[in-house]
Amino acid sequence: MIELINVSKRFGDATAVDDISLTIESGEFCVLVGTSGCGKSTTLRMINRLLPHSDGRIRIDGEEIYQIDEQKLRRRIGYAIQSTGLFPHWSVERNISVVPRLLGWPAAKIDARIRELLALLDLPYEEFAGKFPSQLSGGQAQRVGVARALAGDPDILLMDEPFGALDPITRESLQNELLRIQSQIHKTIVFVTHDMDEALKLATRIVVMDKGKIVQQDTPQQLLRHPASEFVESLLGGQERGLKQAGLLRSGDLMQLTDDMIDGDGPSLQATDSIRVALSLMLTHHCRSLPVLDQQGNQIGVLHLDQLLEPAP
């Protein structure tokens, strides 16, 4: 659990973070969203003491962070940044082993951990362990960056726009990967981004920041339904809010269970597809209903246009 109580950060006369309070429960995926300069990165970097806070208290599992040795604190907290910050003179393997080495793990345990992490991030050990950062693509480098952040098996993972520099396709696949990993390891993740779609997709809780203050914090669904201010509404895409909302609902949850078969050659949906996808397919193919399939490709239901307009459950 991470608690920030009336925390402020001042750089000279400028106030970057202004009296914020925030509690992040264990296992939560908390995303800090806001425009550039809103203080979200500063907030993140105060948690692992890369920046000292000027005022207030920050506690991790009830312990004040300034009472913990700063290097020990950071070894307990995974940290991944946009530029990856991989060490260019070390191989992938050596890069990942940084924190375990600092923690003084035995060699065999470090080696096992590297293999486990590379497997988790879908980077075959034989192919990648000996490569250097300059030989990796942007997406691969960021995977290594995430693996390195997870290496010491920290309870907390801080991620500062880790996917910000990637192309949309790679970014999406890494977001899916992160969700998959999180469903396996249940870390407490604090994630900074300026991309609201990314926040809506990943977060269990979204914290919207503006000018150093927290404007609203809520689940993605609640945020979409009840934006607290015009600023939050504009971050949510203004008129496109409906589509973003649709992106969070799954076809499988809204479909009608039916045995009526629809012609198998036409467009179809997966139960896990969002109704935003459903809407897009309907617009593309000029149809009012679509078959919904399970993972094996068997039809399990039908989604009608009318159902999309019903209030969300």
Add this chain to the structure above:
Amino acid sequence: MKSTLPVNRVLLVLVLLALASLWGLDYASVQPNRIVPGAGQSLMSALGWPWASVLTLLLVICACTPVRSSRALLYQLMIVVLLILQLPLSLGWFIERHIDPALPYARAGIGAGFWVLLFLLGLMLIEIKQRIRLHAGWSLVIWLLILAVILISVPWLEPLALMREYQTRSQQFAQALRSHLALVGGAVGFSLVSGFILALLLNRYPAARKSCFGVLSFIQTIPSLALFGLLIAPLSYLSANSPLLQQLNVRGIGWAPALLALIAYSLLPMVRNTFIALHEVSADVLESARGMGMSPRQVFMQVRLPLALPIIIEGVRITTIQAIGLTAVAALIGAGGFGTFIFQGLGQAAMDLILLGALPIIVLALLADAFFSAAADRFKPGVKG
């Protein structure tokens, strides 16, 4: 479609130049004694037609080999190495033909044609080595081979003017080598340590950067001769008033002012490279090193220094080469080194004595360049290419 020549055009041009200089310039000369100017000998008369025609033929083959495969490059490399190997042998052959052993003062001079050929062959070697992936071991074999042939031909080359100058001064030569290396080593070593400390300080105190680099750049603009001269007066004064300095043999002339001036010149390249090397390490990499929980010492030793090392070594390389050259000038204030021969030779209008000083300086500079380039490559982060 544009038609392209099936041969390497760079090599072709170099070979044409080589042929022109071989046939147009004197290859070597004969001097009856040290004073009388030598009589130049063309390629044909110097080496005779069999040697001259084989030489010409090899050059033509080298230029005309079609560049289709790496095998062709290998042949070209072999020809160029062969041509380099024959250089000392050809001088031996020339001596055999033209220098009468009954005349003890007769000496052989090396002609312009020979030097130009040596230079062009060097360029050809560089050109070919850029195109061929040569294993480092093979490069070493080539260098050892060249060295071996030079050593083998030394007894033949005794009547060479250069060798005659060396023989009468072999003691002085060893002494010059020692003092040259000592001055360069001392200047580079001292400026490396003090440059490193200075660079660390500049990294910490940005306010001092401008003035520090200003002073160092200003020193660099003083002509070396002037700086050597300017140091004579203050050092003479200090030495006259301090018995300790007198014991250390510190005087207005000699090694002390030379070393001081060399250090002053060495500081700028050393500090600049070290400072830039440490300063340019990506802030993100340093921040993530901190974020991983490395202590400031670990960040410096494991991340910052290793990443800066290639550029620091590059600074040592530049500084060393510069110091090797400047030390030659230091001979004027009695600091010794190979410059002594150069200035003696200038005074006596003896070209070969000048060469006796200049050639080792060139060799030293090339060796330093090769050594530090290899060292910098060795420490480049990651795998190249």
